[in-house]
Amino acid sequence: MNKVKVVVAGFRGRMGSEALRMIEKHDDLELVAGLDMDNAGQKVKDISGLPDFDATIYTDINQCLQDVQADVLIDLTTPEVGYLHTKTAIEYGVRPVVGTTGFTSEQLEELTDLAEERGVGAVIAPNFAIGAVLMMEFSKWAAKYFPDVEIIEKHHDQKLDAPSGTAVKTAELIKEERQSKQQGHPDEKETIPGARGADVDGMHIHSVRLPGLVAHQEVIFGGPGENLTIKHDSFHRESFMSGIKLSIDHVMKLDILVYGLENLLE
Numbered sequence: 227m228n229k230v231k232v233v234v235a236g237f238r239g240r241m242g243s244e245a246l247r248m249i250e251k252h253d254d255l256e257l258v259a260g261l262d263m264d265n266a267g268q269k270v271k272d273i274s275g276l277p278d279f280d281a282t283i284y285t286d287i288n289q290c291l292q293d294v295q296a297d298v299l300i301d302l303t304t305p306e307v308g309y310l311h312t313k314t315a316i317e318y319g320v321r322p323v324v325g326t327t328g329f330t331s332e333q334l335e336e337l338t339d340l341a342e343e344r345g346v347g348a349v350i351a352p353n354f355a356i357g358a359v360l361m362m363e364f365s366k367w368a369a370k371y372f373p374d375v376e377i378i379e380k381h382h383d384q385k386l387d388a389p390s391g392t393a394v395k396t397a398e399l400i401k402e403e404r405q406s407k408q409q410g411h412p413d414e415k416e417t418i419p420g421a422r423g424a425d426v427d428g429m430h431i432h433s434v435r436l437p438g439l440v441a442h443q444e445v446i447f448g449g450p451g452e453n454l455t456i457k458h459d460s461f462h463r464e465s466f467m468s469g470i471k472l473s474i475d476h477v478m479k480l481d482i483l484v485y486g487l488e489n490l491l492e
Protein backbone atom coordinates (compact mmCIF):
# COMPACT_ATOMS: atom_id res chain seq x y z
CA MET A 227 0.00 0.00 0.00
CA ASN A 228 1.24 3.48 -0.91
CA LYS A 229 0.96 5.48 2.29
CA VAL A 230 0.19 9.20 2.23
CA LYS A 231 3.23 10.95 3.71
CA VAL A 232 2.12 13.64 6.13
CA VAL A 233 3.83 16.56 7.90
CA VAL A 234 1.93 18.04 10.87
CA ALA A 235 2.59 21.69 11.79
CA GLY A 236 1.60 22.52 15.37
CA PHE A 237 1.67 18.85 16.45
CA ARG A 238 2.19 19.70 20.16
CA GLY A 239 -1.01 21.80 20.24
CA ARG A 240 -4.57 20.86 21.20
CA MET A 241 -5.54 20.03 17.61
CA GLY A 242 -2.13 18.93 16.35
CA SER A 243 -1.70 16.29 19.06
CA GLU A 244 -5.18 14.95 18.28
CA ALA A 245 -4.18 14.82 14.58
CA LEU A 246 -1.16 12.66 15.53
CA ARG A 247 -3.51 10.23 17.32
CA MET A 248 -5.70 10.15 14.20
CA ILE A 249 -2.67 9.38 11.97
CA GLU A 250 -1.66 6.60 14.38
CA LYS A 251 -5.05 4.93 13.81
CA HIS A 252 -4.83 4.91 9.99
CA ASP A 253 -2.56 2.42 8.19
CA ASP A 254 -2.68 4.46 4.98
CA LEU A 255 -1.07 7.52 6.63
CA GLU A 256 2.56 7.98 7.61
CA LEU A 257 3.92 10.88 9.68
CA VAL A 258 7.19 11.93 8.01
CA ALA A 259 7.95 15.11 9.99
CA GLY A 260 6.59 17.53 12.55
CA LEU A 261 6.84 21.33 12.40
CA ASP A 262 7.19 23.08 15.73
CA MET A 263 8.31 26.37 17.29
CA ASP A 264 11.03 24.50 19.13
CA ASN A 265 12.72 21.07 19.54
CA ALA A 266 14.45 21.05 16.10
CA GLY A 267 16.28 17.79 15.39
CA GLN A 268 14.44 15.83 18.08
CA LYS A 269 11.94 13.07 17.28
CA VAL A 270 8.20 13.40 17.88
CA LYS A 271 8.41 10.36 20.18
CA ASP A 272 10.86 12.33 22.41
CA ILE A 273 8.09 14.78 23.36
CA SER A 274 6.23 13.49 26.35
CA GLY A 275 2.53 12.69 25.94
CA LEU A 276 2.69 12.27 22.15
CA PRO A 277 2.39 9.04 20.10
CA ASP A 278 5.52 7.02 19.42
CA PHE A 279 6.48 8.47 16.01
CA ASP A 280 10.06 8.35 14.75
CA ALA A 281 9.47 11.45 12.59
CA THR A 282 11.98 14.33 12.90
CA ILE A 283 10.97 17.74 14.23
CA TYR A 284 11.74 20.85 12.18
CA THR A 285 11.26 24.53 12.97
CA ASP A 286 11.85 25.72 9.38
CA ILE A 287 9.29 24.64 6.80
CA ASN A 288 11.71 25.16 3.88
CA GLN A 289 14.30 22.87 5.47
CA CYS A 290 11.60 20.35 6.30
CA LEU A 291 10.12 20.16 2.80
CA GLN A 292 13.60 19.99 1.24
CA ASP A 293 14.66 17.12 3.54
CA VAL A 294 11.55 14.92 3.56
CA GLN A 295 9.38 13.55 0.79
CA ALA A 296 5.89 14.74 1.81
CA ASP A 297 2.49 14.52 0.12
CA VAL A 298 0.39 16.52 2.58
CA LEU A 299 0.97 19.27 5.15
CA ILE A 300 -1.62 19.47 7.92
CA ASP A 301 -1.49 22.94 9.47
CA LEU A 302 -2.96 23.56 12.94
CA THR A 303 -0.98 26.55 14.13
CA THR A 304 -1.77 30.28 14.23
CA PRO A 305 -3.18 32.61 11.53
CA GLU A 306 0.19 34.19 10.56
CA VAL A 307 2.16 30.95 10.60
CA GLY A 308 -0.62 28.95 8.95
CA TYR A 309 -0.76 31.35 6.03
CA LEU A 310 3.02 31.17 5.46
CA HIS A 311 3.03 27.37 5.80
CA THR A 312 0.17 26.99 3.33
CA LYS A 313 1.84 29.25 0.78
CA THR A 314 5.20 27.52 1.15
CA ALA A 315 3.66 24.03 0.93
CA ILE A 316 1.91 24.92 -2.34
CA GLU A 317 5.19 26.32 -3.71
CA TYR A 318 6.87 22.97 -2.93
CA GLY A 319 3.97 21.01 -4.51
CA VAL A 320 2.96 19.62 -1.10
CA ARG A 321 -0.83 19.60 -0.61
CA PRO A 322 -1.97 21.60 2.40
CA VAL A 323 -4.90 20.51 4.60
CA VAL A 324 -5.46 23.54 6.79
CA GLY A 325 -7.59 23.84 9.89
CA THR A 326 -5.94 27.03 11.11
CA THR A 327 -8.44 29.90 11.19
CA GLY A 328 -8.10 33.67 11.06
CA PHE A 329 -6.93 34.09 7.44
CA THR A 330 -8.07 37.31 5.74
CA SER A 331 -10.19 37.11 2.59
CA GLU A 332 -7.20 38.56 0.66
CA GLN A 333 -4.97 35.75 1.94
CA LEU A 334 -7.57 33.14 0.98
CA GLU A 335 -7.82 34.63 -2.51
CA GLU A 336 -4.04 34.70 -2.91
CA LEU A 337 -3.71 31.06 -1.79
CA THR A 338 -6.57 30.01 -4.10
CA ASP A 339 -4.85 31.68 -7.06
CA LEU A 340 -1.46 30.20 -6.17
CA ALA A 341 -2.88 26.66 -5.88
CA GLU A 342 -4.60 27.01 -9.25
CA GLU A 343 -1.49 28.44 -10.91
CA ARG A 344 0.65 25.56 -9.59
CA GLY A 345 -2.05 22.87 -10.05
CA VAL A 346 -1.66 21.82 -6.41
CA GLY A 347 -4.63 20.49 -4.43
CA ALA A 348 -5.39 22.18 -1.11
CA VAL A 349 -8.16 22.14 1.48
CA ILE A 350 -8.80 24.96 3.96
CA ALA A 351 -11.70 24.21 6.29
CA PRO A 352 -12.67 26.51 9.16
CA ASN A 353 -14.40 23.54 10.79
CA PHE A 354 -13.69 19.84 10.19
CA ALA A 355 -16.56 18.56 12.35
CA ILE A 356 -19.32 17.02 10.21
CA GLY A 357 -21.99 18.32 12.60
CA ALA A 358 -20.66 21.86 12.31
CA VAL A 359 -20.73 21.65 8.51
CA LEU A 360 -24.37 20.53 8.67
CA MET A 361 -25.14 23.37 11.11
CA MET A 362 -23.72 25.82 8.55
CA GLU A 363 -25.62 24.24 5.65
CA PHE A 364 -28.90 24.16 7.62
CA SER A 365 -28.33 27.82 8.51
CA LYS A 366 -27.89 28.72 4.87
CA TRP A 367 -31.19 26.98 4.10
CA ALA A 368 -33.00 28.67 7.00
CA ALA A 369 -31.78 32.12 5.90
CA LYS A 370 -33.94 31.77 2.80
CA TYR A 371 -37.01 32.00 5.03
CA PHE A 372 -35.60 33.95 8.02
CA PRO A 373 -33.33 36.81 6.89
CA ASP A 374 -32.90 38.13 10.45
CA VAL A 375 -30.10 36.19 12.10
CA GLU A 376 -27.47 36.53 14.80
CA ILE A 377 -24.59 34.15 15.52
CA ILE A 378 -23.25 33.32 18.97
CA GLU A 379 -19.98 31.38 18.95
CA LYS A 380 -18.42 30.10 22.18
CA HIS A 381 -14.87 28.84 22.54
CA HIS A 382 -12.18 28.04 25.10
CA ASP A 383 -10.32 31.10 26.37
CA GLN A 384 -6.98 30.22 24.68
CA LYS A 385 -8.37 30.90 21.21
CA LEU A 386 -6.44 33.62 19.34
CA ASP A 387 -8.91 34.70 16.66
CA ALA A 388 -12.36 36.25 17.04
CA PRO A 389 -14.84 35.80 15.58
CA SER A 390 -14.19 32.11 14.95
CA GLY A 391 -13.52 30.88 11.42
CA THR A 392 -16.73 28.87 11.65
CA ALA A 393 -18.80 31.96 12.47
CA VAL A 394 -17.27 33.89 9.57
CA LYS A 395 -17.90 30.98 7.20
CA THR A 396 -21.50 30.66 8.46
CA ALA A 397 -22.08 34.36 7.79
CA GLU A 398 -20.56 33.99 4.30
CA LEU A 399 -22.87 31.06 3.50
CA ILE A 400 -25.93 32.95 4.80
CA LYS A 401 -24.85 35.97 2.74
CA GLU A 402 -25.07 33.79 -0.40
CA GLU A 403 -28.73 33.11 0.40
CA ARG A 404 -30.19 36.37 1.72
CA GLN A 405 -30.33 39.96 0.49
CA SER A 406 -28.01 42.36 2.31
CA LYS A 407 -29.92 43.53 5.41
CA GLN A 408 -29.25 45.96 8.24
CA GLN A 409 -30.73 44.31 11.33
CA GLY A 410 -32.17 45.83 14.49
CA HIS A 411 -33.57 49.34 14.92
CA PRO A 412 -32.25 51.86 12.36
CA ASP A 413 -31.51 54.30 15.21
CA GLU A 414 -29.86 51.67 17.40
CA LYS A 415 -26.87 53.09 19.35
CA GLU A 416 -24.23 51.21 21.33
CA THR A 417 -23.80 52.90 24.72
CA ILE A 418 -20.82 50.59 25.33
CA PRO A 419 -18.75 49.95 22.12
CA GLY A 420 -18.98 46.34 20.94
CA ALA A 421 -22.33 45.67 22.64
CA ARG A 422 -23.87 44.46 19.38
CA GLY A 423 -20.86 42.32 18.39
CA ALA A 424 -19.16 42.17 14.99
CA ASP A 425 -21.18 43.12 11.93
CA VAL A 426 -20.93 41.05 8.74
CA ASP A 427 -23.29 42.44 6.11
CA GLY A 428 -25.79 43.35 8.85
CA MET A 429 -25.46 40.00 10.68
CA HIS A 430 -24.12 40.29 14.21
CA ILE A 431 -21.58 37.81 15.56
CA HIS A 432 -21.01 37.51 19.31
CA SER A 433 -17.87 35.76 20.58
CA VAL A 434 -17.78 34.16 24.03
CA ARG A 435 -14.43 32.97 25.47
CA LEU A 436 -14.47 30.92 28.68
CA PRO A 437 -12.45 28.13 30.30
CA GLY A 438 -14.28 24.82 30.07
CA LEU A 439 -15.63 25.42 26.57
CA VAL A 440 -14.32 23.60 23.47
CA ALA A 441 -16.15 24.86 20.32
CA HIS A 442 -19.84 25.74 20.17
CA GLN A 443 -22.10 27.82 17.96
CA GLU A 444 -25.74 28.87 17.88
CA VAL A 445 -27.31 30.48 14.83
CA ILE A 446 -30.53 32.20 15.90
CA PHE A 447 -33.13 33.18 13.31
CA GLY A 448 -36.01 35.51 14.11
CA GLY A 449 -39.37 35.89 12.37
CA PRO A 450 -42.76 37.24 13.36
CA GLY A 451 -43.77 35.35 16.52
CA GLU A 452 -41.08 32.67 16.20
CA ASN A 453 -37.37 31.90 16.58
CA LEU A 454 -35.34 29.05 15.15
CA THR A 455 -32.02 28.08 16.76
CA ILE A 456 -29.52 25.82 14.99
CA LYS A 457 -26.84 24.71 17.42
CA HIS A 458 -23.69 22.64 17.30
CA ASP A 459 -21.29 21.58 20.06
CA SER A 460 -17.85 20.03 19.79
CA PHE A 461 -17.20 18.58 23.25
CA HIS A 462 -13.92 16.92 22.20
CA ARG A 463 -11.37 17.64 19.45
CA GLU A 464 -11.84 14.08 18.19
CA SER A 465 -14.93 15.60 16.50
CA PHE A 466 -12.65 17.28 13.93
CA MET A 467 -10.60 14.21 12.97
CA SER A 468 -12.89 12.42 10.49
CA GLY A 469 -13.06 15.69 8.53
CA ILE A 470 -9.27 15.96 8.46
CA LYS A 471 -8.98 12.36 7.22
CA LEU A 472 -11.64 12.97 4.57
CA SER A 473 -9.75 16.10 3.46
CA ILE A 474 -6.46 14.18 3.17
CA ASP A 475 -8.18 11.55 1.01
CA HIS A 476 -9.71 14.23 -1.25
CA VAL A 477 -6.72 16.55 -1.46
CA MET A 478 -4.66 13.80 -3.10
CA LYS A 479 -7.07 13.97 -6.06
CA LEU A 480 -7.47 17.76 -6.24
CA ASP A 481 -5.55 20.31 -8.32
CA ILE A 482 -7.22 23.44 -6.90
CA LEU A 483 -7.85 24.88 -3.44
CA VAL A 484 -11.18 23.98 -1.84
CA TYR A 485 -12.42 26.26 0.97
CA GLY A 486 -14.88 24.52 3.29
CA LEU A 487 -15.49 20.86 4.05
CA GLU A 488 -19.06 21.14 2.70
CA ASN A 489 -17.54 21.13 -0.80
CA LEU A 490 -16.10 17.64 -0.23
CA LEU A 491 -19.18 15.99 1.29
CA GLU A 492 -21.44 13.93 -0.97
Ligand SMILES: NC(=O)C1=CN([C@@H]2O[C@H](COP(=O)(O)OP(=O)(O)OC[C@H]3O[C@@H](n4cnc5c(N)ncnc54)[C@H](OP(=O)(O)O)[C@@H]3O)[C@@H](O)[C@H]2O)C=CC1
Pocket residue numbers: 235236237238239240241242261262263285302303304305307324325326327328351352353354355387466
Ligand atom coordinates in the same frame (compact mmCIF):
# COMPACT_ATOMS: atom_id res chain seq x y z
N1 LIG B 1 -10.72 23.70 11.34
C1 LIG B 1 -11.06 23.13 12.48
O1 LIG B 1 -11.91 22.23 12.52
C2 LIG B 1 -10.41 23.58 13.73
C3 LIG B 1 -9.51 24.59 13.67
N2 LIG B 1 -8.86 25.01 14.79
C4 LIG B 1 -7.84 26.01 14.58
O2 LIG B 1 -6.58 25.36 14.62
C5 LIG B 1 -5.58 26.25 15.08
C6 LIG B 1 -4.82 25.60 16.27
O3 LIG B 1 -5.71 25.49 17.35
P1 LIG B 1 -5.25 24.80 18.72
O4 LIG B 1 -4.70 23.46 18.45
O5 LIG B 1 -6.37 24.97 19.65
O6 LIG B 1 -4.05 25.79 19.15
P2 LIG B 1 -2.77 25.46 20.04
O7 LIG B 1 -2.27 26.77 20.52
O8 LIG B 1 -3.10 24.42 21.05
O9 LIG B 1 -1.75 24.82 19.00
C7 LIG B 1 -1.02 25.58 18.07
C8 LIG B 1 0.34 24.94 17.96
O10 LIG B 1 1.06 25.58 16.92
C9 LIG B 1 2.37 25.78 17.38
N3 LIG B 1 3.06 26.80 16.62
C10 LIG B 1 3.01 28.15 16.77
N4 LIG B 1 3.85 28.74 15.89
C11 LIG B 1 4.44 27.74 15.18
C12 LIG B 1 5.40 27.70 14.15
N5 LIG B 1 5.97 28.82 13.67
N6 LIG B 1 5.76 26.50 13.63
C13 LIG B 1 5.22 25.37 14.10
N7 LIG B 1 4.30 25.32 15.11
C14 LIG B 1 3.92 26.51 15.63
C15 LIG B 1 2.20 26.13 18.85
O11 LIG B 1 3.43 26.02 19.58
P3 LIG B 1 3.55 26.75 21.02
O12 LIG B 1 2.60 26.00 21.91
O13 LIG B 1 4.97 26.59 21.40
O14 LIG B 1 3.12 28.16 20.81
C16 LIG B 1 1.18 25.08 19.24
O15 LIG B 1 1.79 23.86 19.55
C17 LIG B 1 -6.31 27.55 15.44
O16 LIG B 1 -6.21 28.44 14.36
C18 LIG B 1 -7.76 27.11 15.60
O17 LIG B 1 -8.69 28.12 15.35
C19 LIG B 1 -9.10 24.46 16.00
C20 LIG B 1 -10.03 23.46 16.13
C21 LIG B 1 -10.76 22.96 15.00
Ligand SMILES: O=C(O)C1=N[C@H](C(=O)O)C[C@H](O)C1
Pocket residue numbers: 327352353354381382385386389390391392393440441442
Ligand atom coordinates in the same frame (compact mmCIF):
# COMPACT_ATOMS: atom_id res chain seq x y z
O1 LIG C 1 -9.94 27.40 17.98
C1 LIG C 1 -10.76 26.47 18.06
O2 LIG C 1 -10.84 25.73 19.04
C2 LIG C 1 -11.65 26.25 16.92
N1 LIG C 1 -11.46 26.94 15.84
C3 LIG C 1 -12.19 26.84 14.64
C4 LIG C 1 -12.90 28.14 14.35
O3 LIG C 1 -12.29 29.21 14.54
O4 LIG C 1 -14.04 28.11 13.90
C5 LIG C 1 -13.06 25.62 14.58
C6 LIG C 1 -13.70 25.26 15.87
O5 LIG C 1 -14.70 26.18 16.13
C7 LIG C 1 -12.69 25.19 16.99
